[in-house]
Amino acid sequence: MDDEVELPVGVGPWEGPWPSDSRYDPELLAAGDRRNVVDRYRYWRRDAIVADLDRVRHPFHVAIENWQHDFNIGTVVRTANAFLAREVHIVGRRRWNRRGAMVTDRYQHIRHHADVDELLAWAADSRLPVIGIDNLPGAVPLETVELPRACVLLFGQEGPGLSDSARAGLDLVCSIAQFGSTRSINAGVASGIAMHAWIRRYAV
Template sequence: MEPDPAERGTGEPGPTEWGTTVGVGPWEGPWPTHDRFDPELLEHGDQRNVVDHYRYWRREAIVADLDERRHDFEIAIENFQHDHNIGTVVRTANAFAARAVHIVGRRRWNRRGAMVTDRYQHVHHQPDLASLRRHADEHGLAVVGVDNAPGARPIERAALPRRCVLLFGQEGPGLAGHSREHSDLVVSIAQFGSTRSINAGVAAGIVMHTWIEQHADPDRAW
């Protein structure tokens, strides 16, 4: 029996940045007729960094399908100094199916670290923290600031709200001084070495995965 086109490739090694071959070649056999498939990819192959489930799919179809899978947390990243870590945070937000990403401050951001995952993610611009707070209030989201500062609650002991915006600062200065005024909760990450802080992109991954551990269904992971 011919496998369902949407499941073609399931069980085979997924894409990787380190391997010599990424993706799949032209479609073999009769083409699928569903409009989720991209004729150009079917003809020439799909070399994108996507999970096998989405091989040969149009980008718009992937986004629509992800919209059915996204979780109840959003990400906000302060961009007052054009932080190069923003792309990494966006990429991680895509991996954990964040509902949306907000760039707070400067509209332009360094997309290199995103590895084009921003094409599949809803990315919005908020000119300042007050506008982010209004967005959160309008959508019933708690704002959770992340910063290793006095008074922050250790994330290892904190219950993260299911519906929330996780707010991250920039590499170096961390959250802006007035970010706490717009946060309902501020959490910190336990550290045991000599450095004052960890990389902002790494911190974002830790906090997002903590939300996943507390609220997500691991059986729905790829």
Template sequence: MPHGPAEVGVGPWEGPLPDGSEYDPELLAHGDRRNVVDRYRYWTMAAIVADLDSRRHDFHVAIENWQHDFNIGTIVRSANAFLAAEVHIVGNKRWNRRGAMVTDRYQHVRHHEDAAALAAYLHQHPGGAVRLLGIDNLPGSAHLETMEMPRRVCFLFGQEGPGLSEGARAACDGTFSIAQFGSTRSINASAAAAIAMHSWVRTYADLTGEDAWRG
């Protein structure tokens, strides 16, 4: 690598072994080269997921999957970074995981046959109803920059290019749009998803404690 360390992560543990069921003996012995933050070094995958579950946020992310879009994996990675409650794949069950960079291992991912099934699941969610909002530049769409962001919300994104399907538009409780000022008609789907998630974080997330880290 031209910049930064030659290897990601840390080598075998040095010194007396730490106590705690969260530690993985194999990782302690051979090193931890995973794409995780330092607080989770040498932890088992189950322990990491359990810790994330104890503090997940109230927003969900959903992506329509009809064309095996590469953006899906990137959106899953951002959902992990912003600690989404769940990620929902709508349509084809198999999706392009390359962009996720294995972050889907730490994220709850659910599959739904169509947007109507997703909406039914969200509206009957055990923790309370979740509003389904799609991103689309439709007449009547709310402006993301000025709208009142629901705390319990699921952001639904369509495929790169065609956007939300007709079925998805019908299933949504509303839609929102992101302000643009240049010549292009649209921004990348994964970029739009990151903007929406960060808008939720700015509104509701606790930024004062150690849970919010900055890479």
């Protein structure tokens, strides 16, 4: 079997007369655009992309607790960008591993909260219910719930799940149906399932 040839990602330099639209980046037009962006944003300046996304962002927020430098946070950010969440909220440690985000954090609004109480206070001021996603006793199956249109979806630390302080302040806890031997799925996967449940109800 012949060795597979890895094709370059993105597009090369702009061919033909350059567009006059100020959203286009002269450096990208000249050198090509190899970024992880959809085709409609090829050659656009990053701030122009963010501004365009801000016009149509969905009203749900995603929050994740970060007490032990959870490696899933990058995946959560990348998924939130894919589903166009309003913001991602990091609760706890400010630093997080960005590798899994695949530079999507450049296009996603991210807010930090020192602790859960700060997040809950912000949500209350913003009149947003906080929905915890965790397989806890008494949790309502996500598959049977209609999520609020404007809300915060909160995920816990990998392993222990939602902290006690987070559980105490939630408006609702939803579980994700599982059928295998494992007790839980990781926060990155759980966040994608929960966000897609919101998307199926309000955006499709």
